[in-house]
Amino acid sequence: MRGATLLLEEGKENVSSSELAKFLGLNSAKIRKDISYFGKFGTRGVGYNTLKLIKQISKILKIDKQHKAVLVGVGNLGKAIMAYTGFAVYGFSIEAAFDSDTKKIGTKVNGIVVEDITKLESMRSEKIQMAILTVNCEQAQQVADSLVSNGVKGILNFSPCQIEVPRGVKVISIDIALDMARLPYYIPKI
Amino acid sequence: MRGATLLLEEGKENVSSSELAKFLGLNSAKIRKDISYFGKFGTRGVGYNTLKLIKQISKILKIDKQHKAVLVGVGNLGKAIMAYTGFAVYGFSIEAAFDSDTKKIGTKVNGIVVEDITKLESMRSEKIQMAILTVNCEQAQQVADSLVSNGVKGILNFSPCQIEVPRGVKVISIDIALDMARLPYYIPKI
DNA sequence: GTATGTGAATCTCTTCACAGCA
DNA sequence: TGCTGTGAAGAGATTCACATAC
Numbered sequence: 001m002r003g004a005t006l007l008l009e010e011g012k013e014n015v016s017s018s019e020l021a022k023f024l025g026l027n028s029a030k031i032r033k034d035i036s037y038f039g040k041f042g043t044r045g046v047g048y049n050t051l052k053l054i055k056q057i058s059k060i061l062k063i064d065k066q067h068k069a070v071l072v073g074v075g076n077l078g079k080a081i082m083a084y085t086g087f088a089v090y091g092f093s094i095e096a097a098f099d100s101d102t103k104k105i106g107t108k109v110n111g112i113v114v115e116d117i118t119k120l121e122s123m124r125s126e127k128i129q130m131a132i133l134t135v136n137c138e139q140a141q142q143v144a145d146s147l148v149s150n151g152v153k154g155i156l157n158f159s160p161c162q163i164e165v166p167r168g169v170k171v172i173s174i175d176i177a178l179d180m181a182r183l184p185y186y187i188p189k190i
Numbered sequence: 191m192r193g194a195t196l197l198l199e200e201g202k203e204n205v206s207s208s209e210l211a212k213f214l215g216l217n218s219a220k221i222r223k224d225i226s227y228f229g230k231f232g233t234r235g236v237g238y239n240t241l242k243l244i245k246q247i248s249k250i251l252k253i254d255k256q257h258k259a260v261l262v263g264v265g266n267l268g269k270a271i272m273a274y275t276g277f278a279v280y281g282f283s284i285e286a287a288f289d290s291d292t293k294k295i296g297t298k299v300n301g302i303v304v305e306d307i308t309k310l311e312s313m314r315s316e317k318i319q320m321a322i323l324t325v326n327c328e329q330a331q332q333v334a335d336s337l338v339s340n341g342v343k344g345i346l347n348f349s350p351c352q353i354e355v356p357r358g359v360k361v362i363s364i365d366i367a368l369d370m371a372r373l374p375y376y377i378p379k380i
Numbered sequence: 381g382t383a384t385g386t387g388a389a390t391c392t393c394t395t396c397a398c399a400g401c402a
Numbered sequence: 403t404g405c406t407g408t409g410a411a412g413a414g415a416t417t418c419a420c421a422t423a424c
Contacts, residue, residue, distance in 0.1 A: 029395055036407055044406045045402045062374035076273040080266035086350055086367035129377055154373040160276055170376035172369055177276040179362055183344040184252035186360035187319055219417055226385055234384045235424040
């Protein structure tokens with residue numbers, strides 16, 4: 001699936017590939033082909049059952065179940081993410097937060113008590129497989145190593161640096177500044 | 191240029207395409223081809239002068255000059271971004287912040303006084319061409335329209351919804367939750 | 381010798397176009 | 403009739419491989 005993720009208008013029982021294509025700014029054949037890689041979900045002459053399609057895609061992306069995550073680095077960005085409600089849509093919940101700053105440890109952020117980063121192994125009992133990394137570049141690799149050794153299999157990395165992880169662990173990196181840096185390119189006569 | 195952005199190890203006078211490729215996890219021919227689209231910056235038998243290459247890429251991406259930006263939506267994420275120092279590397283500076291919440295208007299965040307969103311036209315005098323949008327979905331389109339009518343040509347959109355802008359205006363959207371949603375797919379047996 | 385710059389070959393992704401089915 | 407599902411065609415991106423320059 002190279003295609004984009006779907007954002008379906010709710011309330012319609014069926015949706016056609018051309019409607020989806022229009023909405024996403026893509027070719028309808030691409031939509032059909034992408035979906036077809038995972039099976040035959042549609043009905044000829046009708047389209048795709050909206051609810052069924054959402055469920056199928058959720059299953060494929062494995063977001064049909066709840067996922068627990070921990071957050072490491074309770075700075076401004078970390079706090080913003082902890083307060084962000086948008087994760088719930090995809091079944092994510094932040095179960096614990098860690099930081100190395102003694103001033104932050106013990107304080108409550110969004111109902112979660114910030115724990116000492118050296119006590120990361122406390123997350124083990126929860127069988128948490130995902131982590132959000134909002135520490136600075138210097139700490140990122142070390143924290144990632146620690147997360148992996150405590151059972152984390154997926155990391156959403158907000159630090160502006162590359163981190164190395166063993167096979168079987170997935171890192172998705174978001175560098176906000178780098179995304180912003182792409183903007184001037186498109187602006188004529190700056 | 192379909193290739194990735196470069197993160198050069200400083201301190202080395204020259205860097206070869208194969209070194210860059212290794213660092214970025216790409217093929218060296220791709221690096222050379224991508225760079226060649228913009229000119230002949232290298233020296234055969236030697237490689238690319240590191241500093242010169244950085245300067246050339248900065249020029250191409252137009253991040254060789256300072257860029258002023260405004261931020262709209264001083265929530266958790268907005269505050270986090272205002273406090274974030276990583277933008278400076280690419281020459282960005284946040285000059286003003288706006289919000290619709292009367293409790294926030296007039297307060298100081300990171301040295302910047304939060305202004306009333308209805309007074310957005312005050313940014314005109316500064317000739318600001320870029321904006322960071324950290325409002326919710328409901329306000330996003332309306333704010334974007336207002337930004338555009340006040341001269342903004344590039345928007346970094348953090349709201350989890352699509353916004354429409356006229357030709358000549360570029361939007362780069364970052365949906366943190368959507369990025370996170372890609373993670374479980376890569377994790378075996380969840 | 382070493383590494384760029386680039387045509388040619390290859391591979392991948394996208395779109396076309398239509399048979400097949402509701 | 404209308405829309406899916408999919409081979410075939412087309413477009414685009416990546417890699418190969420080597421002449422060229424330092």
